[in-house]
Amino acid sequence: MTKWYQFSLDDLYSKAKSNQSGLSQAERDTRLQTNGPNLLTKGKQETEFQKFIKHFNDLLIYVLIASGILKGAIGAYTEMIIIFLVVVINAIIGYIQERKANNSLNSLTNMMSEDATILVNSEKVVVDASTLVVGDIVLLSPGNIVPADIRIIEAYNLVVEEAILTGESVPIEKNNVPIEGDADLGDRINLAFSGTLVNSGSGKGVVVETGDRTELGKISQSLKSVDQTVTPLIQKMKLLNKQIFGILAILIAFLLVFSLMFRDFSSTELVSAMIALAVSAVPEGLPAVLSIILAMGVGRMAYEKAIIKKMPAVETLGSMSVICSDKTGTLTKNEMSVVSVITKETVYTELAAPIKWEESSIGMQRLLEIGLYCNDTKIDYHNGKREVIGNPTEAALLELSYKANLSQDNHTLYKIPFDSAYKYMATLVDINDRRFIYLKGAPDVLLSMMQLELQGDASTALDLQYWDDKIVEYAKKGQRVLAAAFKEVSNDTESFTHDDLSNDMVFAGLYGIIDPPKAEAIEAVGIARSAGISVKMITGDHKETAIAIAKEIGIEHYDKALVGKELEEMTDEELRDVVLTHDVFARTTPEHKLRLVSAIQDHGLIAAMTGDGVNDAAALKKADIGVAMGIKGTQVTKDTADMVLADDNFATIVKAVKEGRRVYDNLQKAIFFALPTAFSQGLLVVISILAGIELPLTPVQILWLNMVTTITLSFALGYEPYAEDIMQRKPRDPKVNILNTYAIIRVTYVSFIIGLLGFLIGGILRNAGAELATIQTTILQTLVFAQAFYMICCREITKFSITPTIKENNVLWYSLGILLVLQIAIIYLPFINTVMETAPLGFKELGISFLAGLSIFVIVEAEKFFYRKFKKA
Incomplete structure (x- = not known):
């Protein structure tokens, strides 16, 4: 397997036999003829007569x-x-009772982009995505479905949503920097994968894999190779x-x-x-x-x-002894939420609405305002359905401010947008006839820029050790930590520069953000355990995050988490020996999930696998009961599953x-x-x-x-x-x-x-x-x-x-x-x-x-x- 993420840009062009201008049309035609179209091969379909x-x-x-x-x-x-x-x-x-169509592979094909914008001899051309070949230069914009596996060569705040493939609840910011050594699928941040969604920003990349050779294609192939249980x-x-x-x-x-x-x-x-x-x-x-x-x-x-697609699955549910659950969107809400607000005096963890503004400290008030106004995201509600336009992490900050009845009025006068080069965002805002520069970003970056912190209602010298300890403490709890700072400026200030952000800024505190568990999932895990059913979390997310969520939900052996690399080092026999005594598996790939389900079945146990992403499809098919999420689940997952949860409620599995x-x-x-x-x-x-x-x-x-x-x-x-x-x-x-x-x-x-x-x-x-x-x-x-x-x-x-x-x-x-x-x-x-x-x-x-x-x-x-x-x- 070619490790495209390790190549420098020069080596990348050499390996892909391409250049910054893209391929000529003649060369594209030749490669397409030689290697075939950028399509997933379909599985063999039964006729209705054969089913009868x-x-x-x-x-x-x-x-x-x-x-x-x-x-x-x-x-x-x-x-x-x-x-x-x-x-x-x-x-x-x-x-009549068992009529079903196995559309798994067709659904995978439908997930692939229909067209793509590429460079042909430096000219922009829109082509059918099925004609893409290795070496094509593809342009990426917000809303695009990535049409093939692409190695990034240019990235401008490029953020890609790839939870369906990796299980990561947070969109991934991409760059073009080579990665040394081996990297898990979710850590290959210089690659954009076929079927994932460009959330924001723009970029350019070289096609490195097409069709069945993409990560999506590998799942397609594994689906075909997995026998129906x-x-x-x-x-x-x-x-x-x-x-x-x-x-x-x-x-x-x-x-x-x-x-x-x-x-x-x-x-x-x-x-x-x-x-x-x-x-x-x-x-x-x-x-x-x-x-x-x-x-x-x-x-x-x-x-x-609970929609049952295959009738015998009803009876199988009755003998189920293990539920292997994906984390994101299954046990958790798949909506980022602020669960901790850390100031110098207080750590706030009770953040349910309403937050009483008048009873909040100055530090809490500043953090609420920074989260609201230093923000490019909007939240809309259509027919009662929440829709985030922008970044899910920023949406969590908005939701926090809404709990204090703050509204996102037009107070912004000037803005430096977020960029991965400097890892922060800053705005100039006018609030109650006072002007402030509000700043939020990566904690290590902001702390390196500060000399002051907010304590009470006064500015004092920065206690760097205190903040470093808090960052480590809450990161271990699986929380993504963001930092915030501010300073008041004169009312005639119209703009500011990056240099202004290093002078007299006051560090306000930290936000601890996580994709929280569903309350009903916590209850359902307890009921499952009383019925003798073991619940195992298998996720593509980070180990610390998985442990934190598992502990809160009530999963046993949460402290003995294993990661994907450890699973790869185990033989099938070794995995079979540990699978029953470990209940949390992090940074997993589709192949890991498949092996884990197989290892459980080798003990003679009836295993269910829940999930909503493409990365879950093969394991769902292998499991005795495949359970897909009906609302947030991808179509391929629904088609592969034996049961679809119409309400995406883990508790429905217990019913x-x-x-x-x-x-x-x-x-x-x-x-x-x-x-x-x-x-x-x-x-x-x-x-x-x-x-x-x-x-x-x-x-x-x-x-x-x-x-x-x-x-x-x-x-x-x-x-x-x-x-x-x-x-x-x-x-x-x-x-x-x-x-x-x-x-x-x-x-x-x-x-x-x-x-x-x-x-x-x-x-x-x-x-x-x-x-x-x-x-x-x-x-x-x-x-x-x-x-x-x-x-x-x-x-x-x-x-x-x-x-x-x-x-x-x-x-x-x-x-x-x-x-x-x-x-x-x-x-x-x-x-x-x-x-x-x-x-x-x-x-x-x-x-x-x-x-x-x-x-x-x-x-x-x-x-x-x-x-x-x-x-x-």
Whole structure:
């Protein structure tokens, strides 16, 4: 990698094969042809059709598709159509709920400047930024988006806003001085980077990198190389599907052999029986149910200002154990604020409005006036949104003066503007018929010019040691320190010179300025810690600033901060060893953030990464949950993220975690409910084949149970309220399976009981001489009642299910009502009787099926009672 920041101007021209006049057009054309345009290469895009087809890529869906094909082969076209309809409906639900476009790389391209002003043989020419080549001389003005990586050759108060790339909250003043040794990205102050914004001043520079070779381009490349993390839910569901598929394949193989050896089935009967087994044992309603419950979580989070882009991310939030947070604009306001005013007598830190002018010392009054009148910045409010026109640091001084009800009236008579050559600004102002020269700038510069200081209302000899100590003290607190001075002049003074600023000026004091933390972020960090979630600050800012903010916010291990250079010296194994015991990382680059997220994930932890700048995009993509700021976040960050905070409020993440834990609880309840209802139907088929009797239900009736009733009832579980202890638990271990030992026992015995109830009811009716359609319809209704009662049991996994919160879940009662209407239709509407092969039932059959279903509730609640007693003992 070429270290352009180290070159002298002569070496720079030589290396870039350029000169002060710029390249000729012929040379530009040649280089453009050789090296390609100044554009970022786009990632591979999926078509909408490909996104839809992906929802068929599932083992259990393959089983249903194969069953449908076999049904068609034996002429059962109605059943074939219904099976395929179920498959397509599942895919449509998944596609609609998860539809998203991966526009990350396109957004990076959109961030690049559209045109640029360059020199071609000393002539100014406006060209398309995509045609820039190494060696072009580019002119920079306020408001320009820097079109490529540029080495500065001339700078006139050139200030560039590059927080999106480096995380620095303060705009960087650029110069053309070579830098000795290695420098971090944020310290390369003689370079302007592609995609950053010229805040003020002007300048000129040589293009040194274009397209994918710029710092922006490197982020683009890293985004393409980072694999999308598979969420724990998807991993677990894939594992569950494989387990179901494996059991199903073994069962089918065994039953085929058994039937051929011991049963006299025709080929059509055998195929129908195997299809019935496949259709019954596959919980085809489950994917749709999970999608619906996740979608409900997405809706509730959107109401709380957390926009979820990828549905499985809802559940992942519930198991999150580490939040890696950017500092600027995420934990802090991204608005500079004066937090300390230091005079000789007093240090003011309580600076909330209103500041009472009449109770302030003379020193405080002078510092308020200097901050107001020695200032080139304006603050406007458009539709309630604060807009700083100028320098954010000067805006902080204005805000301080506004707290004392001072207004920025036109008192300025003469001004020496700020310049990096002398590092100060001075104004001549007329206030209440008295004239003053007000001066502010770098503390070391101003102190070298002073002999006097303000003490009380008198001027005394400057106490240099006192001020040096205060500068060091507040710099260690992460505050940017500015100095201020003044002197009164005669009322006929019209101007002044630099020499006048070295005579009789009185040192007034210091301002301590910082980008302060959000109050809600402090509260959210505390809640996260009580929920067992570690918060780590990963920032491009300076170490002292990061430590100060981390301490104030309440981040653990804030005093053990590591900087980017230290991270670079560590191997991946060394980084993995320290990442859990250090919570503050400063002066980091995009590569550092990516490594840190990876190191956390290597411990098996679920990591979230928050951020708002381009420099966060790769780490957001790598993290299990990428969280972007919706207001101040760049478009690429929003497109890369799994979740976007519409209010830029760190506290919203904690609300999202709470909702994520609720979603997981309800997903678990839905799975506890869905599996026994599917397996019990499979059991009916298996026992029928082994016993050599007619199947108790047709494949279409089994599909009805699995798809319609399961979705209707499971839907209600998605609306179960928060558990009381939901934010006092530790994060869930992502390695733990959805089905633990207790779940397997529950699923097994409930499956057997429901299946046996089906045979019991069928046997009773068969002995009573009932017709086949009546027997099958009664068995169907028995299983529906059993599912309805078991759904109520699943409201609580181990606690008694009839709790006061059952009144809060209105959807539960709506779903039971809808199911009742559907069952009335399937039993008593003639045309549905024909399609579903059902028959009308009398009170006797309905009463038997109701009591059978109620027995499930009694048995499961009794089991839970004894489980609680055993666990307590």
